[in-house]
Each structure stands twice: as C-alpha cells, then as structure tokens.
Amino acid sequence: MMAAVAAYCRQRQWPCQVSLETMMACGFAACLGCAVKTQRQKTGYLHACQDGPVFAAEEISWD
Amino acid sequence: MTQKAREETAVSNDSGQQTPDLRVKIAGLTLANPVLSASGTFGYGREFADYLEVGRLGAVVVKGISRHPRPGNPPPRIVETSCGMLNAIGLENVGVEQFLSGKLPWLQQAGATVVVNILGDCLEDYRELARRLEGESGISAIEVNISCPNVKAGGVAFGTDPAMAGRVTAAVREATDLPLIVKLSPNVSDITVMARAAAEHGADAISLINTLTGMAIDLESRRPKLANVVGGLSGPAIKPVALRLVWQAAASVKIPVIGIGGIMNATDALEFIVAGASAIQVGTANFINPQATSEIITGIREYLSKRQIGSLEQLRGSLRL
Numbered sequence: 001m002m003a004a005v006a007a008y009c010r011q012r013q014w015p016c017q018v019s020l021e022t023m024m025a026c027g028f029a030a031c032l033g034c035a036v037k038t039q040r041q042k043t044g045y046l047h048a049c050q051d052g053p054v055f056a057a058e059e060i061s062w063d
Numbered sequence: 064m065t066q067k068a069r070e071e072t073a074v075s076n077d078s079g080q081q082t083p084d085l086r087v088k089i090a091g092l093t094l095a096n097p098v099l100s101a102s103g104t105f106g107y108g109r110e111f112a113d114y115l116e117v118g119r120l121g122a123v124v125v126k127g128i129s130r131h132p133r134p135g136n137p138p139p140r141i142v143e144t145s146c147g148m149l150n151a152i153g154l155e156n157v158g159v160e161q162f163l164s165g166k167l168p169w170l171q172q173a174g175a176t177v178v179v180n181i182l183g184d185c186l187e188d189y190r191e192l193a194r195r196l197e198g199e200s201g202i203s204a205i206e207v208n209i210s211c212p213n214v215k216a217g218g219v220a221f222g223t224d225p226a227m228a229g230r231v232t233a234a235v236r237e238a239t240d241l242p243l244i245v246k247l248s249p250n251v252s253d254i255t256v257m258a259r260a261a262a263e264h265g266a267d268a269i270s271l272i273n274t275l276t277g278m279a280i281d282l283e284s285r286r287p288k289l290a291n292v293v294g295g296l297s298g299p300a301i302k303p304v305a306l307r308l309v310w311q312a313a314a315s316v317k318i319p320v321i322g323i324g325g326i327m328n329a330t331d332a333l334e335f336i337v338a339g340a341s342a343i344q345v346g347t348a349n350f351i352n353p354q355a356t357s358e359i360i361t362g363i364r365e366y367l368s369k370r371q372i373g374s375l376e377q378l379r380g381s382l383r384l
Contacts, residue, residue, distance in 0.1 A: 022138060022139070023138075023139055023140070023141040023142065023143070024141070025141050025148060025150070025347075025350040026110075026349070026350040026353070028110055028111075028113075028353070029106060029110050030104065030105060030106035030110040030111065030349065030350070031103075031104065031141070031150070031152070031350055032126075032135060032140070032152050032155045033140045033141035033150060033152060034138075034140075034141075035135060035136075035137070035138040035140055035152075035155070036138065037137065037138065044132070044134030044135065044155070045134060045135060045138070045155070
C-alpha cells in the first residue's frame with residue numbers, strides 16, 4: 001500500500017512521506033533488525049527505529 | 064567457610080556489612096562482576112546510555128566488527144517465536160576503523176571494560192583484525208565469532224569444524240597478546256571437541272552458546288519469514304540447551320567458560336555459574352528490558368548476600384550430582 005501511494009505521488013510530483021512498520025526487537029538502534037531498503041545503496045540500509053519510522057518516499061527502495 | 068576466609072573474599076561497605084565479592088578473573092582480566100553484554104544485542108554500548116550505567120557491567124561485548132563495513136542482510140531480519148526470536152541481521156557493522164574512531168572513545172569515557180567481537184570471511188580477516196586492535200588503548204579483550212562461513216574454504220562455518228576452529232584460534236593468538244575469548248557455536252554434534260580445539264590453540268577463555276540455527280515459515284504465502292531463510296534462535300527457548308552445553312564444555316577444558324543463552328534474570332545467570340561458567344552474557348533480554356544487565360548484577364549480589372556466600376567463585380561449578 002505504501003509503495004502504491006509513493007508511486008501515485010511520484011507520478012504527480014507530489015511530495016510524499018511514508019511511515020513504515022517493520023519487525024523490531026529493541027526500538028533503539030541496538031539490534032539493527034528493522035532494516036529498510038534505501039535508494040542510497042552506498043550507505044546500506046536505513047533503520048526504522050532510528051532513521052524513521054517516517055521517511056521521504058523517494059529515500060525508500062520499493063522493489 | 065571460616066570467618067577468616069569470608070573476610071578475605073568479602074569487601075566491606077560503608078555500613079560495615081560485608082558485600083559479596085563478584086569479581087571474576089577471565090583470561091588475565093579481572094572483571095568487576097560476571098555480567099557481560101552479548102555481542103549483537105548491545106550495539107556499541109552508547110545505545111544503552113539512557114537506561115543504565117554502561118561502565119557498571121563486567122564488560123561490554125560490542126557488536127561484531129569486520130575489517131570493512133558490512134551492510135547486513137535484506138529485511139525481514141527478525142521473527143518472534145515461542146519464548147524467543149530468530150534473527151538474520153547479517154553482521155551489519157561499521158567496520159574496524161569507524162569502530163575505533165567513532166565508537167570506542169565513548170565506551171572509554173563511560174569507563175567500560177570493552178571486549179571487541181571480531182568476525183571474518185577467511186583466516187586473513189581474523190588475523191588482520193587482531194593485529195589492528197593490538198595496541199589500541201581501551202580494549203580489554205577480543206572475542207572471536209567463529210560462527211561465520213569460511214568463504215575461501217567452500218563456506219563451511221569455522222565454528223562447526225574443529226580443525227578450522229583451531230586454525231582461526233591459532234591465527235588470532237599469533238596476531239595479538241590481548242586476552243582471547245573464542246565464542247562457540249551450538250550447532251555441532253560434540254561441543255567438547257570444539258571447546259578443546261579452542262583451548263589447545265591458545266584461547267584464554269571460551270564463550271557459548273551462539274544462536275541455534277532455525278527457520279520460520281509464513282503459511283499463507285508459503286515463504287520463509289526471514290529474507291535470509293534461516294536465522295539464529297535466541298531467548299529463553301534456548302536456555303536449557305545452553306545450560307547443557309556450558310556444563311559439558313566447562314567439564315572438558317581448564318580455561319574459563321562464559322555462559323550465554325536465554326539468560327533473562329539473576330536466577331538464570333546463577334544457574335550457569337553453578338553449571339561451571341565463570342561469567343555470563345546477557346543477550347535477547349536487553350531487547351525486552353534494557354536494564355536487564357544492571358538488574359542481574361544486583362540480583363546476583365542479593366542472592367549471595369542472603370545465603371552468606373562470600374564470593375561468586377564459591378558457587379562456580381557447584382552443581383550437585
């Protein structure tokens with residue numbers, strides 16, 4: 001659903017933020033379980049607990 | 064115990080009452096108490112600064128460090144299971160250089176005793192990491208994670224083959240004079256063979272158990288719940304397995320054993336000490352209660368005080384058979 005909203009906004013060039021939910025063990029960046037795929041591949045993964053949970057839609061890799 | 068012996072092992076506090084001696088000697092190090100954080104469950108220490116005094120722990124075992132930064136596995140990386148969890152984080156870490164410049168200074172300033180967990184894809188990785196850490200101030204010991212596949216030797220995990228476990232231990236031993244702890248995998252048919260392989264090749268201590276390999280399936284999609292398909296099981300579910308392996312390992316080597324596996328409270332921790340462990344590591348519990356390590360230190364002290372046991376050492380390996 002988030003991917004669909006992000007795509008809908010992208011087509012219309014509307015700004016879009018998404019709030020993501022992932023499985024999380026700790027919630028304070030200790031376990032690194034809540035990885036989110038990012039477009040910024042060089043920096044690896046983002047983490048929903050620390051970097052999110054709200055992300056700019058264009059930051060996320062929706063594949 | 065005689066009164067004299069009790070006086071020797073116990074430390075007087077301000078009110079004149081004697082508090083039990085929780086100090087433990089491991090690999091030439093004297094730790095203030097036997098409670099360590101388990102690698103991968105305590106970040107680089109600073110993540111827990113809002114919840115407890117990180118310097119109070121016996122030692123902080125940091126997230127496993129590789130020569131170069133590693134991005135880790137694709138998500139999902141975590142699944143909740145009955146009385147535990149599966150993880151396949153994929154050893155995401157900042158790499159040794161960023162650890163030394165960006166993470167270690169905070170730990171030093173917090174007064175933490177730091178154990179650096181290292182991991183690699185080949186013997187050379189382990190050797191180089193050990194060399195890099197040698198001589199850096201603020202590092203008290205190295206813990207070697209041998210539950211990684213040896214990429215150059217067909218991907219067989221170092222930790223499931225005694226010859227390879229011996230070789231990786233020897234390689235690190237040659238490269239450093241730092242106290243050396245080898246962390247054993249439980250996914251073997253005879254833990255005593257692995258424990259002896261580590262001890263005979265220069266380990267100062269062994270720690271066990273790492274996670275048990277498991278998997279979870281989503282029946283609706285018939286897909287694995289972890290992107291990596293398989294992951295490591297941890298939490299209270301594995302405590303009985305861990306206790307058995309620690310008991311067997313402790314009986315098979317003369318070097319100290321650090322018990323790990325499903326320790327949630329002081330009672331669990333003390334059971335491992337009775338089974339023969341010199342110290343323990345707290346892992347999954349940190350996720351449920353970030354103050355777990357601190358509470359376990361207090362709980363151990365209370366247990367010993369209540370029973371007038373002067374030192375933890377007296378309890379170690381005291382299992383009545």
